[in-house]
Amino acid sequence: MNTSHNKSKNKIYFVSDFHFGSPDGKSSIEREKQAVCWLENIEDSAEEIYLLGDIFDFWFEYKYVVPKGYVRFLGKLAQMSDAGCKIHFFCGNHDLWQRDYFEKELGFILHRKPLRFEKDGKQFFVGHGDGLDKSDTKYKILNAIFKNKICIKLFASLHPRWALAIGTHWSKQSRHSHHKSDYQDRGQNEPMYQYCIQSLQSQHTDFFIFGHRHLCCDKELKNHCRYINTGQWREKKPFAEWDGENLTLKNFDQAEEIH
Template identity: 30%
Template sequence: MLPGPVYLLSDAHLGVAPEDAERALVSLLRAMPGEAGALVINGDLYDFWFEWQHVMPRSGLRVLGELARLVDGGLPVVWIAGNHDCWGGDILRRDIGVTYHEGPWRGELGGWSTVIEHGDGLREKEDAPYRRLRSVLRHPWAIRAYRWLHPDFATRVALRSSHTSRNMRPRDGGEGLRKVAHERLHGADAPQLLVFGHSHVPTLERIGRGVFANPGAWLDAPRLLRITPDEVALARWDGHALVHEQSLSRA
């Protein structure tokens, strides 16, 4: 269970994001103590994240520092693996202290029974080739082999391929993931709240008895979800405070 208010953001793509996006994120994290009950990062905080035994990506260091500060202050931080930062390990779990989670997250989020997934690979037909590739890229043997590459060279290769991935993200305006949400929220075991990222399309709508939400991409605009027992809000961070753009109350 994560206590509310829960702040949830996705797809910052640090490393290729504009400096303004990183500065806005740092300012949000610094403002969270005393305001938020928990933080959830729904994937792709980094455009590329990989951990060697003694090396880590250089970009976004200030964000990592602020996350460690939040954890040290007692704020729960959950990081759901995305398709760009799915190779997290000891640095995130042990040194920074976040709860790094691979696959769907299920639990209570600010008083709502919730399922969170980043959203990559969920479209049945369109994402079939990607799912096959993903099984290779995340295989322990592939990860072990990649660690033999020099970090500078490996990072250049990864950023080149991640550029292609960003350009090839769902071009259907989020309709593919919205279709998946409709199926999930009309199922027998539907949660009260279903959250995706990945599409970069901010969404907040009621489907059946549940709510489907996507905070959009922090890379594009400093938006996030704020979840309390009474409502789910899509909000924008203006550098000093959250400005609610849309909200849905509990049915």
């Protein structure tokens, strides 16, 4: 065993909101190729990768059927998983209907809720980030419907040809319903920022890392605790990197920052 090679695999990477499948097949494949290029760049240093939700713009998994496509991205992750890299997949609000395909076939670790863990003496709290705004009544109602077992079974009774077409259309409509103002930074009034502040009152956390907002940011909370959002992978291709001492928000377009 090459122990020197294993020792170099000591970094953790966080990324979210690729939204593969959106807005069309051509641009999605191009974005997928860029994501694979990023994975190839971090492959030699990645001990773990946290995919923080909405990796797919829509995903509904049947017992024996999964959506077609995304083979470049999933194949690369499977290769890295086979080589010992831990791949954590968090369900987002666009790709929450998972069964066991990722776990059994690709070796992923599936998370349906946010995760708290300790690494190198630091406390991390990570997840997609949806549902943290307790005042969002519309989201609460939709989330209850989407996670209802009866509703899921009824939807699964549809032929995949129709179910996936309906789901993809809904996902696009959901995205188009948002205004640009929905993605503007609200400063300390950001629901996720407020969630972090309130959480710190009861439990210390060094790093809160979420996606969902499509708003890339790195904000100090208090006592050197930080809230980081990995944004969406469309323009600057943001991700966060933990090297054992420092957590850094980076852009893949800035190749000189990739080691």
